[in-house]
Amino acid sequence: MAGGMDLLLVLPEIVLTLLGLVVVGLDLFYLRRKERDGAARSGWLGYFTLVSLVVVSLASYLVGPRSVLQRYLPDLFGQLLLRNAAFGGAFRVDGVTQFFRVVFLLAGALVLLLSLDRNWGDHEGEYYGLLVLSLLGMTLMAAAGELVTIYVALELTSISLYLLAAFDFRRRSIEAGLKYFLFGAFSSGVLLYGMSLIYGFTGETSLEGIAQGIAQVGGLAGLLEPGGRGLLLGIVFLIAGFGFKLALVPFHAWAPDVYEGAPTPIAAFISTGSKAASFVVVVRLFQVAFGSAGGTAQWGQWQGWRGLLAALAVITFTAANLMALPQRNVKRLLAYSSIAHAGYMLIAVVLASGEGLQALFxxxxxxxxxxxxxxATVVAISRHIGSEELEAFAGLSKRSLPLAGALTILFFSLGGVPPLAGFFAKFWLFWATFKEGLYWLAGLGLANTIIAFYYYLRVLKAVWFEAPAEETPVVATDAVSVTLLVTTALVIVVGLMPQWWLRFLEGAVRALAAL
Structure with missing residues (x-):
């Protein structure tokens, strides 16, 4: 019976696995055979994958805590009510898992929607299949409860994204994929070595077992003793490895080139889904496994991993914002913006309060x-004008007012203008930081928000106040239009109702705190 319950808890992941196999199988055994018979591809495989992802995201709330099955069929699924771990604790289905399943699947669906009007030719099956497999890796990362599961899920995500980054088959795209692979392989080696050190010194791969091992050593004080320095070195290697995955400074060198060279939908996916998945793992590792070695990030009293991550956060968002200022390519500008946002979000990992984790999620x-x-706005501009440079955005308001309006709302949200989602994200993050007494960290974060606003306004100045190179209207495709409509509407709605979302996230934070 326990095995059946385990399989039920991982039902969304099982469905994603089957979906990836079905997509590749349909392409290999059906579409290619039809092509040999003279039939043209109609593009329905992408729509099939998109609809399937929406169904899987809805199905993810069938299992786990406070799920539909628990609520309406308690007699049939009573045992599941008492369990949120599968396969001996290697896989956890708690509020965090459920929330990020939906976040990843939403990001994947939006990226897939952006990809629908691209002609992938004979490779559409591989493209959509790899996209589904990367999503599978992300959902596994969100649920991982021990080191081996974390590593396997991380590699499944990474290998899929390495291939997708080079999927344009142009020189720039292939260079991006190769660079992403080389940096990613190095970071995976660093992570694996750190994990091996932690396992060697604790004899455990489960997060709770590692926490007990660190407590037995004596917490942070014990790690500084000769007998605990190997364990401390393992934690440092993990910070460096995830620094590469999150593109934190000084581990960020791959990000601008990869974002610029990869297909734009994949650049969007790497900057969002992959980053969110890595943050979930970092939160579980540092809050659950390394909690007793946290130390403090108070000014002048930096100790433990909290002090180290606080310094890394400040270096990251300061350097990224300064490097973004002279950028003329909008994709590279968004790459540095993404690095800066990773620095802001790292502040929440430093905080010891549940309010900080709510703000992070x-x-x-x-x-x-x-x-x-x-x-998505970059996709619309580059497909019509053939350039991603700032000059291509000049006079966009005169060529497509809806596109200019959507871009303005989205860039204002990135900059933190009320009442959009980006403003309340920064507000709750800095407020939680201030309440914890980390005034220096909150102050530097706020100052950097002002710096970042300059390069967002530089793009908007070109959109609204510069003359266009030509007067031809810019017409977004249906796929891009729907993506912009969904994202812009949700950015406004999530910003207008922040308290509702924060209350929704309370359960996820409580589940994490209970571990």
Whole structure:
């Protein structure tokens, strides 16, 4: 019976696995055979994958805590009510897992929607299949409860994205995929070495077991003793490895080139889904496994991983914002913007309060919506004009008022203008930081928000106040229009009702705190 319950808890992941196989199988055994018979591809495989992702996202609320099955069929699923772990604790289905399943699947659906009007030719099956497999890896990362599961899920996500980054088959895209692979492979090696050190010194791969091992050593004080320095080194290696995955400074060198060279929908996916998945793992690791080694980030008293992550956050958002200022390519500008936002979100990991984690999860949701929408505007401009440079955005308000309006809302959200989702994400984050007494960290974050606003306004100045190179109207495709409509509407709605979303996230934070 326990095995059946385990399988029920991982039902969305099972469905995603089957979907990936079905998509590749349909392309290989049906569409290619039809092509050999002289039939043209109609593009329905992408729509089939999109509808399937929507169904899976709805099905993700059938299982787990406070699920539909628990609420309406308690007699049939009573045992499931008492369980939120599967396969010996390697897989956890709590509020965090459920929330991020939906976030990842929403991001994947929006990116897939952006990809529908691209001609992938004979490779559409591989493209959509890899997209589904990367989503599978992300959902597994959100649910992982021990180191081996974390590593396997991370590699499943990463390998899929390496291939997708090079999927344009142009020199720039292939270079982006190769660069992403080389940096990613190095960071995976760093992570694996750190995990091996932690396992070697604790004898555990489960997060709770690692926490007990660190407590037995004596917490932070014990890690500084000769007998605990190997464990401390393992934690440092994990910080460096995830620094690469999150593109934190100074581990960020791959991000601008990869974002610029990869297909724009995939650049959007790497900057949102992949980043959110890595943050979920970082939160579980540092809040659950390494909690007793946290130390403090108070000014002049920096200790433990909290002090180290606070310094890394400040270096990241300051350097990224300064490097974004001279950028003329909008995709590179969004890459540096993404790095800066990772620095802001890292502040929430430093905080010891549940309010900080609520702010992080809200921030991630708002960031995913806003960034996918921002990249959608780049898709519309580059497909019509053939350029991603700032000059291509000049006079956009005179060529497509709806597109200019959507871009303005999304960039204002990235900058933190009320009452949009981006404003409340920053407000709750800095307010939680201020309440915890980390005034220096909140102050530097706010100052950097002002710096960042300059380069967002530079793009908007070109959109609204500069003369267009030509007067031909810019017409977005249906796929881009729907993506912009969904993301812009949600950015406004999530911003107008922040308290509702924060209350929704309370359960997820409580579940994490209970571990």
């Amino acid at each position: 809200y921030y991630l949701f708002a960031y995913v919506l806003t960034n996918v929408g921002a990249f």
